[in-house]
Amino acid sequence: MRQLGLGLAMAAAGLAMALQTANADEELPIGVIAAQSGSFVSAGNTIVGAANLAAQQINDAGGIKVGDKTYKVKLYIRDNRTDVNVTIAAARELVNDIGVKAIWGTETHDFSVSMAKITGPAKVLQFSGNSSLGAVLDDKAVAEDGWLHYAFQSEPQEWQRSGSTAKGVLSLLTPQLKSPPRHSVVFVGNDATGQYLSSHYVKALEAEGQKVDLVQYPPDTTDFSPLLTRIKGMKPDIVHFWYNGDSTLTAFPQALKLGVAPSYFLFGVDPGIYQERSLKADVPVTMSCVPVCWGSSPYPEVKQYFDKYFGLGAAKGPQSSVSLLYYDYFFWYAKALEKVGKIDDPDAVVAELLKSDYKGVVSPVPLVFNKHHQVTFATEVCMVEPNTSDQFKCAVEQPPAAPPPGDNGG
């Protein structure tokens, strides 16, 4: 009798263990490579912040149901220390040692391109925000045997963003100036991203009837006064501080002191930061966010997102809104996995992402990848009233239908 009892108890324990194993959640390993230290930290932190929030929400909601299994997202976050060699080492580790199914990051063009040379052959999906990837995402690169077949650009094409930004800036500033603006100076950092972005933005401004001069400053410049004095001599109607919110926040006060122009545009500076730093100008100032501002959210769901994002401890920075470029794609990727029904078929997941759409936070219109693995969504542009730090007027500008003359779209 005692033996029978013992046997029953053991059988029950075995059954319980078997049931537990059957119900146990499996892990879906996803990598994040971003600068958590070094000069790109402010951009890198947005990737980590977005990934943590998305993973937490997916897991809290029960995980991802793929086939007859449920997967919980397991993040493997690696700091690239703003160093391409560490980025490569981290990518090798995540792809080869850990076996992640997808990687989010990085924050800069060079790193993302080098990383794609590792993720591509390993058939690991890569979601990078860099719009400069547009320069390499072509028919050949994204073909089934192309080196960027598994890479997706989660930021819109640059000619689209430049077009919507130029239109938004001019429509907000024109009523504020004595005469319609005719002459713009684009002031930009002379690095990979700056060169790429400004090449499109100059064309977009020209398409809006502006005479445009381009002035580049060396990366890591801190004293902008010589170049700004030169710009003042050009007598521009608008100075566009284009790309790199951190540099812009250094250069803009110097421009105000020198009285360089009757109006300004600050790319990538969020109204929230403008307000927090109590910046003030006696001339109209516009600013844009990539893609929507956390300091002046146009949609309730965006506000909710940023409340949660900052609630997890993310820093409020000029580039915090960039986190949205990485957040929605977790859910879109999860949706594609559920549809495909297995996590080990990257080709099917790529095909599913290309034929599906996703309505998330970043855009009120569902996101769709084009044939070059790029998305389309609008840009928010805001204007702060002169002599105030918190009186904003914002507009969401839709991208143009086609690239402007002289812009090949790539």
Next chain:
Amino acid sequence: MPMTDNSAGKTGAAPEGVRARDRLALLTADNAAVPLPAGVQAITAILLAVLLIALPWLGLGYRFLSIAITTLYTAIGLYGLGLQFGQAGIMSVGHAALMGVGAYASAILSVQLGFGFWTSLPFAMALSAIVGGVIGLPTLRVGGQHYIIITFCFCALFVVVLTNGGTFTGSATGLDVGSVTPLPGINFDKLSNNYYLVLAALFLALSATYLIGNSRYGRTLRAIRENEQLARSVGINVDLHKLGVLMVSGLFAGLAGVLQLYYLRHISPTLFGAFPSLYLALMVMLGGARYLYGPLIGAVIVNFLPEVLNLDPVDSRIAYGVCLLLVILLLPGGVGAGIKNVYCAVRGGLEKQGGGTNGRA
């Protein structure tokens, strides 16, 4: 293992009346207090070779192996810098730009003419050597800190030219290349094969450095380093030898640059700017430019220190600064000299102990 160690006795403090040629001989002699025995040198070389060859089999993971590759190609570049600084006494803080010349030459040949790794390698190395010689021309007129400033200017100018070079240099975005052309049965897309490729190049660099250091040419370079006027007075063509060593250094840098290019498969100007150059100078000083394994030690320290101690870039720079100060104050010959001093002290202690015991017995 000292390649040449003159740290113990420098500056011609020779007895009065000694002829110039003899003074020169004194200066360029291996002044190490206790020269390492040939057996120790051989055992060190074998152990190091075995360790490096076995590394991919130790199961340390792809991350470790990736950083090891970075360390090795950096060390190859450092061996060039070690030759020009350690042997000839010509310091440069623009050496990354010289690596960049090789890398960009190879990338441009690949993009414009379809050259692969093996076909572009000799051209890239040759161009780096020529550029190394051209930058070296000012050394015929100026030296010391003046030449250092010139190399720094070259580095800055090189980055500006690349950044504004249009589609030819890929501007700030840079250039992309494919994989290393496979050899029969060896696909270099496999990380361990890539590692062995870089390791083979390192062995070549090590061997060349050893041979140069122990040749008549090496002794001539050391003579120039110790007293240029004296070397000139005994008939050494100082100008030719200076340019020669800078060209040899350029060859090493070109090789390192091409290996870096095909490891990353994407290059941009920022890789060859002021900071990478300063790091190279730091590494060679930390490791010890005059020691055969000094550059390798320096590359290991700088590449692995942040990894081992999980330092962010700011902490790393502080750590490097502290290390450099400590090395300057305590180990003027670098960590390589320190290791050798420890060996000599241990050996001396053991011999003394052995002798005393025997005596008492």
